[in-house]
Amino acid sequence: MEREAMEFDAVIVGGGPAGLAAAIRLKQLAGENGEDFSVCLIEKGAEIGAHILSGAVIDPRALDELLPDWKTTGAPLNAPVSEDRFLILSETGATQVPNAFLPGCFHNEGNYVISLGNLCRWLGEQAEALGVEIYPGFAGAEVLFDENGAVKGVATGDMGRLHDGSEGPNFQPGMELHGRYSFFAEGCRGHLGKQLIAHFKLDRDADPQTYGIGLKELWEIAPEKHQSGLVIHSGGWPMQPDTYGGGFLYHLENNQVAVGFVVGLGYQNPHLSPYEEFQRFKTHPAIRKFLAGGKRIAYGARALVAGGLQSLPETVFPGGVLVGDDAGFLNAARIKGSHCAIKTGALAAEACFAALCEGRQRDVLAAYPESFRQSWLYDELHQARNFKPWMAKGLWLGSLMFGIDQLLLRGKAPWTLHHSAPDHAKLKPAADCPKIDYPKPDGVITFDRLSSVFLSSTNHEEDQPCHLTLKDASVPIAVNLATYDAPEQRYCPAGVYEILRDEAGSPRLQINAQNCVHCKTCDIKDPTQNIVWVVPQGGEGPTYPNM
Structure with missing residues (x-):
């Protein structure tokens, strides 16, 4: 069956901010x-909003620019910090700094504790009211190219394809969506964005990208323990000083709190489990008392992109743009990316609009990266550019040097530190690393993976x-298990x-x-880059409420 095609001026892949x-x-x-x-x-x-997950504390600056009347039109920003x-x-123990x-990046005056999923649902309503055609349940599976590339x-x-790839009884082919310009806004490590970066070699002048994994739970807590707008961040335990990670606890409205943990995916010990580190974090007296x-x-x-300005690929190519986390626009020092996503989406749209008015199509929207370099967002990311490189040197040295960078030099240090290697290349052999004994979940504060899923x-x-x-079905056993003790069992x-064994x-x-x-x-994080995530059928995956 041939695919039907629909024509648009702009095609956007991804319903995030x-x-x-x-x-x-x-x-x-x-x-x-x-x-x-x-x-x-x-x-x-x-x-x-079904697949949207973030902490989240939002800086409303970009939202103010995009929709200045958001406060009077029902935007779900109800818990000012x-x-x-x-x-x-x-x-x-816990020591409050x-x-x-x-540094200023850790201050949240004027920001809001939100559910990013709920904000996206509201933004979707605003978009539809303006005439945007939104199709949820449709996954962007393939990039299409014209005769000029x-x-x-x-x-x-x-x-409706079956497990072996054949067409099942309810098979329906995908649709082709053609645009004069295409926007890729899939979030961190976008399936199509990753392909475009490789196809056009957009990262040839960039540092290797670095990532983290963020894990989050939403809790209802006792009213007497709740303080709307309270924002708590932590460093230190349960992570070792040489491993980047930290926790958060954000008080939303309605006696709800978001509790979560971020682990940098550049960690070296293959025995480490971000999920179990998160569960341990919740048992600390300073956190447990709320839960x-x-x-x-x-x-x-959800994975998050953290490389900063020096890891940004080129964001434009013939016929399209990368925006938001698909490109890497996140300020890791502030633990915030939503305002970056909104700003870059708006800047790319402005460049696209000018091109459409001029009758152009499928050329390079050079005005987008130029406007980014002139924006407040570029200044913000430039000021924070040394955060992750410093923190890669360990909690104590990294905190000291980044404090000097921000408090004394105000982010204007005459040097820019760089990322030396991608995260997947940093794992050490399991035999060279200590095993970690994680406690069993108690079913009250800590939980197993399957009940969480x-x-x-x-x-x-x-x-x-x-x-x-x-890519190669033999690698998980011959390499990952043999050398790294199958780390995919723990980083997922x-x-x-799962590694299963037969009777022999x-x-x-x-x-x-x-x-x-x-x-x-x-x-x-797969050390051999043998695992490749591709989109399942549209509409599948998690359905996050209020996340």
Whole structure:
């Protein structure tokens, strides 16, 4: 069956803050100038916001620019930050760093504690009101190129293929969505964005990208323990000083708190489990006191991009742009990316609008990176550019040097530090690293992976091609297990990967793809880069409420 094709002025892949901001800004400009450009946005989740997971504390600066009347039109920013606390944890103690000693990037005055998923749902409503055509449940599966090699759009994934790839009784081929320009806003380690970076060699002048994995739970806690807008960050325990990581606890409205943990994916010890480190973090007295007596109501995990300015690839190519986390726009020092996503989506839309008005199509939107370099966002990311390179040198040295960088030099140091190697290349052989003894979950404060995946409402049709593909099926046993003790069993936060043994003791890798929460960690951290994440059928995966 041939694929049907639809034509648009702009095709946007991804219904997160970057893609929605791009759609809104393009339609705003069209309306202000009497134009009627067609804009189509596809989202692989079953609804806008279904796959969105972030801490989240948002800086509203970019939202102020995009939708100045958001406060009066129902935007779900209901918990202004009321207090900042930064804790350095030992195993049993906590030392609060005086706010006067914290760099400006750790201050949250004027920011809001939010559910980013709920904000995206609201942004989707604003986009549709402006005439954007939004199609949730459609995954961008393939980049399409025209006869000149420019991107002409995307194809959505087929529906109804069986496990062996054959066409099932309910098979429907994907659609082709053609655009004069295409926006890729898939979030961190985007499936198509990764391909475009390789195809056009967009990262040839950039440092290797670095990543983290963020794990998060949503809790309802006792009213007397709740303080709307309280923001707590932590460093130190349970991580070793040579491994980047830290926790957060954000108080939303309605007696809810978001508790989470971030582990840098440049860690060296293959025995480390980010999921178990998160569970340990919750047992610390300074964190447990908020959760005790409460109820866990949601769970999720997502990789985040953290390389900063020096790891940004080129963001434009013939026919398209990368925006938001698909390119790497996140300020790791501030632990914030939503404002970066909204700003870059809007800047790319402005460049696209000018090109459409001039009758151009599928050329390079050079005005987008130029406007970024002139923006406040570039200045912000430049000021924070040395954060992750310093922190890669260890908690204590990194904190000291970044403090000097920010408090004394105000982010204007005459040097820029660089990232030396990608995260997957940093794992050491298991035999060279100490094993880590993680306690069993108690079912009250700490939990196992499968009960957590249940709370994410993750669902995949089992009789379809596995979306977690292997370049070489022998590598998981011959290399990963033999050298690294199968680290995919531990870095995956959803129990997707298991080493099973037959009666003779021979091992094999089992992939439980139906558990996948689409965090992309396996695609990033696999030491041989043998695991390749591709999109499953549209509409599948987690369904995050209020995350």
